[in-house]
Amino acid sequence: MSDRENGQTTQPRATMQDVARAAGVSLKSVSRVINAEPHVSQKLLDKVQAAIHELRYVPDTAARSLAGQRHFMLGVLLDNPSPHYTMRLVAGAYEACRQHRYTLQFDNIYAAEGPGHQAERIEQILHSSRLDGMILTPPTSDVPELLDSLERKGLPYVRIAPGQDTERSARVTVDDRDAVRQVADYFWERGHRRFGLVRGLWSHPSSRIRRDAFVERLRSHSPDVSIIEADGDYTFEGGLRAGEELLSARRPATAVFASNDDGAAGVMTAAMRLGLKVPHDVSVIGFDDSWVAKSVWPSLTTVRQPLEEMGHAAAQMLISRALGGHHGTFANRHFEHRFIERGTVRTIA
Amino acid sequence: MSDRENGQTTQPRATMQDVARAAGVSLKSVSRVINAEPHVSQKLLDKVQAAIHELRYVPDTAARSLAGQRHFMLGVLLDNPSPHYTMRLVAGAYEACRQHRYTLQFDNIYAAEGPGHQAERIEQILHSSRLDGMILTPPTSDVPELLDSLERKGLPYVRIAPGQDTERSARVTVDDRDAVRQVADYFWERGHRRFGLVRGLWSHPSSRIRRDAFVERLRSHSPDVSIIEADGDYTFEGGLRAGEELLSARRPATAVFASNDDGAAGVMTAAMRLGLKVPHDVSVIGFDDSWVAKSVWPSLTTVRQPLEEMGHAAAQMLISRALGGHHGTFANRHFEHRFIERGTVRTIA
DNA sequence: GTCGGGATTGACAGCGCTGTCAAGACAGCG
DNA sequence: CGCTGTCTTGACAGCGCTGTCAATCCCGAC
Structure with missing residues (x-):
C-alpha cells in the first residue's frame, strides 16, 4: 500500500x-x-x-463514546431504489452529522422480504451498533414493525415524509398535496382540459397521495374534467407503457402528470414514438427533479423536494436530542416543494 | 422524539x-x-x-479504537458529479466495511477550487479524523498534491482507476481501453464505417484514454476510416450539441460512441430532433450503464464498470492492511468491464 | 528422566474522555 | 463579621478493550 x-x-x-x-x-x-x-x-x-x-x-470521538453515553453515530434506514433520491437525502443528513462530528451509518432494509424479515434485520442492526438515533427514509418510514422495534429498544428516531400515522413520532414532512395542486393549476391555467395521470407504485403511500391530490384539484376546477389514469410503477418502462396508453386513447390527454421523473421520461418517449412532439402536442410534468429531468429534451418541468434540507433537519433533530433536548414532545419540521419550470409544458391558445 | x-x-x-x-x-x-x-x-x-x-x-468499536491502533474507519475522497457513479462505488466500499465492522467516512474535495485548496482540505480532514486508510475515487485519484499529503501523514491509501503515475501506489484498476476496443469492434463487425465520437471532459484522464483507444482501434481496422469528433463534456447538454454536430455533417456518422451515458442520451435526442431514428439511422453506444441508460428508448447499449466490486476491493485492501498485512508492496486489483448489449445498435447490411 | 524452546495463556496498565461528587470561591443577608 | 446558598472548578474512577510482558504448559531432544 x-x-x-x-x-x-x-x-x-x-x-x-x-x-x-x-x-x-x-x-x-x-x-x-x-x-x-x-x-x-x-x-x-x-x-x-x-x-x-x-x-x-x-x-477523540472513540474516547468520548466510551466514557459517556453519546456515541456520535446516527443510522439511516434505506430502501429506496432511486440512487438520486437516496443520495440527496443522505447528503443532507451527512452534512448535519459532519458539523457535529457525528458519523452516519447506512442500513439497507429490504422491504421486499416482508415485515418479518425487516423486524429481524433491524433488531440485528440495533444490537450490533451503538447509535444515538435513527433516520427512517421512505418507504421505511411507514413500516409499523420497524417503529415498534425502535421504540422497544428506546432508540430515538425521526421519520422522513411519513405517509400514515404521522403523529406517532418525530418527523420531517413535505406536502406533496400542495405541490401536486400547483402542477394541476399550472396545467389548468395554460388551457389544458384533457389530462393524463401516470400513477406510481401502490406500495408507496406517496403514490396515492399524489394521485388523489391531482384528481381532486382538477375536479375542483371542473367536476367532469377528463382524466385518464394508468399505472407507471415509478419506472421509465412503466411510464412508457402508461404514456402509450394515455396518448393513444380516443381523446388523448394534452397534459400528462407523471408521479415521478422516470415515469415522465417514459411518457415523453412514448409521445415521440407516437409521433407527438413535446410540448407542442403533449405537455408533461414530472416529480422529483431527478437526474433524468435534465437528460431529456426539452428538459422536464417538474417539482423538486428539498431532500438535502430534509435529511439535514432529520439528523439535526436527533443530534440535538442526544445532546439532551426535548423529551416528550414530538418535533416536526415541515418543508415546501419547489416548482421547477422548464420546457415541457405548452400554453394552449 | x-x-x-x-x-x-x-x-x-x-x-x-x-x-x-x-x-x-x-x-x-x-x-x-x-x-x-x-x-x-x-x-x-x-x-x-x-x-x-x-x-x-x-x-465495542469505540473501546477497540481507544485501546488499540486501529480505528475502524476508512475515508473516501469524492469529487464526481455523477450521483450514480459515486453511489455504486461507495456502496461496494461500504459493504466491505460493514463486513469488518468498519465505518466509512465521506469527504468531498472540491477539485474546482484548485490543488491548493484541496491540499489544505485534506490536511484538515486527516487532522480531524482518525482513519485507517483512504480511498481515492476519480477524479481525485489523479491529484498529486493529495497523494503527497497522504504520504506525508503516513496514511495508507488506494486509488481507484488512476489515470497517471499508476505505479505510485496501491490501486484498483479497470481497463477502459479494452472496453472501448470492444465498442469499436462491435460497431465495425456490424458494418459501420463512418463514426462519430463524443469526447468527455479533458480534466478527467479517462476522457483522453477512451478517445484514443477508440480512434486507434478503428484505425487498426482501416487506417483512413472516417471519425468525426466533438466535445461532450460528459453531460447530456454536451452530448446534445455534439450529436447535432456529428449527425448533421456532410457525411454523417452512422455509429456514435459517447464517452458516457449522459452524452449518449444527448446524442439520441439530437438524432430525434434531426428526424433520425435510433438505431435505424444512427447507432449509439454509451459508457457507464448509468441510470439514464434505461431511461431512454431504445435502452442504451453501453459498457458497465464493476464499480461495486471495485469499491469493495479498495476497502478490502485497506482493511487487510490495517490488520497488519502487506507492507512494502503495492497491491493492484484489476477488473474487467462488461459490455451491455441493448437496443441502440443496428447491423448495416 | 531432564532441559531448552516454542506454543499458549493470563495479569495489568492504560488509551482519552465523561459522570459523579466534593471542595473552593463568592455574593447576599442578618 | 459569620453564615448560607449558589456558582465554579477540580479530583478521581472507570468506560471496554488492546499491547506488553511474564508465567505456564507441552513437546522433542539429549
Missing part, C-alpha cells in the same frame, strides 16, 4: 490533557468547554479556547 | 469481560479470538466462540 507508517513528520495529536495543561486548568474544565456545559466562567472559557486553538485540538 | 430512554426491556450489552467469565478464560484470550490472533488452542477457541454466541457478544 502507499505510505510510511513511521510518522516521521507526524507529531502526536494533542489530547484534552494537553489542552488542560496549556490552559492551566483541570481536565474536566476543558471537557466542559468542549461540551458547552453551563457554569463556565468567561475567563476560563477564553483560556481554554485559546489553548484548543493553539494546539489544534480535536476531541 | 419517539422513544423511551429508560430501557425497560433493554438489558445491558455483554462485554468482553462477560464473555471471558462465561467461557472461564481470561479477558485477553477472548480478545485474541475476536482478533483472530495466532497461538490460540482449538479448545479455548471453541469455548470462547460458544460464549460469544451465547451472549450475542459484539465488540
Whole structure:
C-alpha cells in the first residue's frame, strides 16, 4: 500500500490533557468547554479556547463514546431504489452529522422480504451498533414493525415524509398535496382540459397521495374534467407503457402528470414514438427533479423536494436530542416543494 | 422524539469481560479470538466462540479504537458529479466495511477550487479524523498534491482507476481501453464505417484514454476510416450539441460512441430532433450503464464498470492492511468491464 | 528422566474522555 | 463579621478493550 507508517513528520495529536495543561486548568474544565456545559466562567472559557486553538485540538470521538453515553453515530434506514433520491437525502443528513462530528451509518432494509424479515434485520442492526438515533427514509418510514422495534429498544428516531400515522413520532414532512395542486393549476391555467395521470407504485403511500391530490384539484376546477389514469410503477418502462396508453386513447390527454421523473421520461418517449412532439402536442410534468429531468429534451418541468434540507433537519433533530433536548414532545419540521419550470409544458391558445 | 430512554426491556450489552467469565478464560484470550490472533488452542477457541454466541457478544468499536491502533474507519475522497457513479462505488466500499465492522467516512474535495485548496482540505480532514486508510475515487485519484499529503501523514491509501503515475501506489484498476476496443469492434463487425465520437471532459484522464483507444482501434481496422469528433463534456447538454454536430455533417456518422451515458442520451435526442431514428439511422453506444441508460428508448447499449466490486476491493485492501498485512508492496486489483448489449445498435447490411 | 524452546495463556496498565461528587470561591443577608 | 446558598472548578474512577510482558504448559531432544 502507499505510505510510511513511521510518522516521521507526524507529531502526536494533542489530547484534552494537553489542552488542560496549556490552559492551566483541570481536565474536566476543558471537557466542559468542549461540551458547552453551563457554569463556565468567561475567563476560563477564553483560556481554554485559546489553548484548543493553539494546539489544534480535536476531541477523540472513540474516547468520548466510551466514557459517556453519546456515541456520535446516527443510522439511516434505506430502501429506496432511486440512487438520486437516496443520495440527496443522505447528503443532507451527512452534512448535519459532519458539523457535529457525528458519523452516519447506512442500513439497507429490504422491504421486499416482508415485515418479518425487516423486524429481524433491524433488531440485528440495533444490537450490533451503538447509535444515538435513527433516520427512517421512505418507504421505511411507514413500516409499523420497524417503529415498534425502535421504540422497544428506546432508540430515538425521526421519520422522513411519513405517509400514515404521522403523529406517532418525530418527523420531517413535505406536502406533496400542495405541490401536486400547483402542477394541476399550472396545467389548468395554460388551457389544458384533457389530462393524463401516470400513477406510481401502490406500495408507496406517496403514490396515492399524489394521485388523489391531482384528481381532486382538477375536479375542483371542473367536476367532469377528463382524466385518464394508468399505472407507471415509478419506472421509465412503466411510464412508457402508461404514456402509450394515455396518448393513444380516443381523446388523448394534452397534459400528462407523471408521479415521478422516470415515469415522465417514459411518457415523453412514448409521445415521440407516437409521433407527438413535446410540448407542442403533449405537455408533461414530472416529480422529483431527478437526474433524468435534465437528460431529456426539452428538459422536464417538474417539482423538486428539498431532500438535502430534509435529511439535514432529520439528523439535526436527533443530534440535538442526544445532546439532551426535548423529551416528550414530538418535533416536526415541515418543508415546501419547489416548482421547477422548464420546457415541457405548452400554453394552449 | 419517539422513544423511551429508560430501557425497560433493554438489558445491558455483554462485554468482553462477560464473555471471558462465561467461557472461564481470561479477558485477553477472548480478545485474541475476536482478533483472530495466532497461538490460540482449538479448545479455548471453541469455548470462547460458544460464549460469544451465547451472549450475542459484539465488540465495542469505540473501546477497540481507544485501546488499540486501529480505528475502524476508512475515508473516501469524492469529487464526481455523477450521483450514480459515486453511489455504486461507495456502496461496494461500504459493504466491505460493514463486513469488518468498519465505518466509512465521506469527504468531498472540491477539485474546482484548485490543488491548493484541496491540499489544505485534506490536511484538515486527516487532522480531524482518525482513519485507517483512504480511498481515492476519480477524479481525485489523479491529484498529486493529495497523494503527497497522504504520504506525508503516513496514511495508507488506494486509488481507484488512476489515470497517471499508476505505479505510485496501491490501486484498483479497470481497463477502459479494452472496453472501448470492444465498442469499436462491435460497431465495425456490424458494418459501420463512418463514426462519430463524443469526447468527455479533458480534466478527467479517462476522457483522453477512451478517445484514443477508440480512434486507434478503428484505425487498426482501416487506417483512413472516417471519425468525426466533438466535445461532450460528459453531460447530456454536451452530448446534445455534439450529436447535432456529428449527425448533421456532410457525411454523417452512422455509429456514435459517447464517452458516457449522459452524452449518449444527448446524442439520441439530437438524432430525434434531426428526424433520425435510433438505431435505424444512427447507432449509439454509451459508457457507464448509468441510470439514464434505461431511461431512454431504445435502452442504451453501453459498457458497465464493476464499480461495486471495485469499491469493495479498495476497502478490502485497506482493511487487510490495517490488520497488519502487506507492507512494502503495492497491491493492484484489476477488473474487467462488461459490455451491455441493448437496443441502440443496428447491423448495416 | 531432564532441559531448552516454542506454543499458549493470563495479569495489568492504560488509551482519552465523561459522570459523579466534593471542595473552593463568592455574593447576599442578618 | 459569620453564615448560607449558589456558582465554579477540580479530583478521581472507570468506560471496554488492546499491547506488553511474564508465567505456564507441552513437546522433542539429549
